Amino acid sequence: MTEDLSAIFSPERLSGGGTGPLYVKLRRRLEEAVKVGRLKHGDALPPERDIAEFAAVSRVTVRKAIDDLVAEGILVRRHGSGTFVAKPVSKVEQRLSQLTSFTEDMARRGMTARSEWLHKGIHTPSPDEMMILGLAADTRVSRLSRLRIADDQPLAIEHASVSGEFLPDPSVVTTSLYAELEKRQVRPVRAVQRISATNMKEADAGLLGVPVGAAGLSIERISYLGSGRAVEFTRSLYRGDAYDFVAELTIGAN
Amino acid sequence: MTEDLSAIFSPERLSGGGTGPLYVKLRRRLEEAVKVGRLKHGDALPPERDIAEFAAVSRVTVRKAIDDLVAEGILVRRHGSGTFVAKPVSKVEQRLSQLTSFTEDMARRGMTARSEWLHKGIHTPSPDEMMILGLAADTRVSRLSRLRIADDQPLAIEHASVSGEFLPDPSVVTTSLYAELEKRQVRPVRAVQRISATNMKEADAGLLGVPVGAAGLSIERISYLGSGRAVEFTRSLYRGDAYDFVAELTIGAN
DNA sequence: TTCACATAATACCAAAAAAATACCATTTAC
DNA sequence: GTAAATGGTATTTTTTTGGTATTATGTGAA
Structure with a gap:
């Protein structure tokens, strides 16, 4: 499933989006998208590389944002497959x-x-x-x-x-x-x-x-x-x- | 029964046809053809090898597309005979x-x-x-x-x-x-x-x-x-x- | 300053999915 | 019965995707 990258990860939204490190801003965007239901349970996130390119940040930064959400149980990663929204x-x-x-x-x-x-x-x-x-x-x-x-x-x-x-x-x-x-x-x-x-x-x-x-x-x-x-x-x-x-x-x- | 391969499986339509893996695109084409009535119930699909050659993909890719439709009951395969559009x-x-x-x-x-x-x-x-x-x-x-x-x-x-x-x-x-x-x-x-x-x-x-x-x-x-x-x-x-x-x-x- | 630490980027590793190749089994036509 | 045509399957290769180690940079505290 392909998400609309621009809606969540556009660089404009990031640069203007509150304060703090890039990965924190990214994490907030993701958290919001899941909470609002824009990303539903079972949905696949875009590949990390795509997010990174689109948001004009490095892939490691994207990963760091995702790391926290995985630790919270909001997202699930599957090696070689993708990152998915976890079931509540x-x-x-x-x-x-x-x-x-x-x-x-x-x-x-x-x-x-x-x-x-x-x-x-x-x-x-x-x-x-x-x-x-x-x-x-x-x-x-x-x-x-x-x-x-x-x-x-x-x-x-x-x-x-x-x-x-x-x-x-x-x-x-x-x-x-x-x-x-x-x-x-x-x-x-x-x-x-x-x-x-x-x-x-x-x-x-x-x-x-x-x-x-x-x-x-x-x-x-x-x-x-x-x-x-x-x-x-x-x-x-x-x-x-x-x-x-x-x-x-x-x-x-x- | 011979189908018009180009109408459904032409490589141009595939390359331009939406997003995702090849087999998903192929499946969408087939699904559409059956739904619209271009392929009617009882009709034989072209042999997998012909579809593969025509669409410029491997036969296994064609099979994977068909697999899903067979699982849904839209198509029926008969070993040694062919693949057919299932009865309504x-x-x-x-x-x-x-x-x-x-x-x-x-x-x-x-x-x-x-x-x-x-x-x-x-x-x-x-x-x-x-x-x-x-x-x-x-x-x-x-x-x-x-x-x-x-x-x-x-x-x-x-x-x-x-x-x-x-x-x-x-x-x-x-x-x-x-x-x-x-x-x-x-x-x-x-x-x-x-x-x-x-x-x-x-x-x-x-x-x-x-x-x-x-x-x-x-x-x-x-x-x-x-x-x-x-x-x-x-x-x-x-x-x-x-x-x-x-x-x-x-x-x-x- | 200088050290500690968080941040970010680069490069490479590993698992999974996708796709291709080669060969097997069944049906049909002759 | 044999041969051609067709679907079935195992294996391998390529591509995609997450995982990790290493390095560079900036910031604040001792």
Whole structure:
């Protein structure tokens, strides 16, 4: 995408634009352009060389102006590709995204968390997985099951299903599924989860060390790419009190 | 079929044609030609090698331009045969409805079909709808329920849920939901459906005029945009024999 | 003065995208 | 069946773009 250089970077505007060093003036112009919405989230800045030539300053000066905005998280640089306006991350989003991490959740309650793997494998998708992840019958799905343990007490069973396209080999996952997906450039930006109460069946109750029929907290989560494509489907069963609500989770980019 | 290469791909038009990489310019030319009707549906594009030679670029550049248009469904490639302008989407949509349309399905069995609306309304999404359609809690969903009647015998109950984003006002739907979505440029290109048997509950059995507990055919369908985004979620309950399978429907582009 | 430091310019490095080349696989015509 | 035509793909080269080290300059404080 090509910006109108003159509107933001014209030398006249710079020379007349307030006080201080050149790079500060440039930074103010950029900051303003983003704030006003002249540069929208996702937009590419012109190449540094173009800005420099247009504003009649050296490229390093341009870079210095951009440096500050990158440090503030307003801009994002990608080597060899360009500089882009970052996506704003709201506080609500940050708060909600914390809900997905078992480890952090336990830490907030003053517990130490670990987990034991029950299963990692690649399978033909079940009808549910086909429906939810939008898979064809001849594709594969990676399944990961683990027992979540807090303070040496088993607390939850977690079953994750990921399209094989995004995670061909589940054995590479050691701690965080999201971290592994991130490595593969798969970045879910949004998740919807349902939390409800259920009575434990024998197998689950046994693993969690509670009597059959005890109340459990069932959490189903589907996470989506920016395109709307479903990436991952996780069913978790927690020991604990019952409540029921639906939360929308937006995971901040970058 | 031979096209007039110079009209679309001449190097002069490319060098002067706007900004950006070569393949973007080429793509714009092609897009324009199809939109204006210079290339009509079914027409063959010239071979990639010819376009490349004529436009004085490499074949891979031509391919990259075509890639995008194929992804958008505007062009179709056939290995060893050629690249063609895709049929207008209405035709494609028709093929989807051929596989899922109650009316056509009944016609194929020699029955005359009609339907009675049970409900049309806009609602806050249920947990299921939020999960499946990927909706936030503060969005809306259109629900359409009807009784499908074949040869004056009630045969099925159908509940459709569509994201309000795609269908803000369900009352405008008279016969075909897909036709209405098509009007709004919403074109699902893929659907996954699950068909299974169930025992009828009292309410459904009453509507369908069968005894409580009679076997019914439950069909759940989710249709997706090309991007992978879920558009519509339909649950149908048919009278009839029982079978269970998962079907994937891909809309062929030729 | 002279040192310290911020500012700015020059020159070169590295990653990514764009484009070109060469070869493979499938379809169609004969 | 064979050969020509056509789309498919892997590899390489070139160009574009951000990253960094080095040098020069100006300004204020010891």
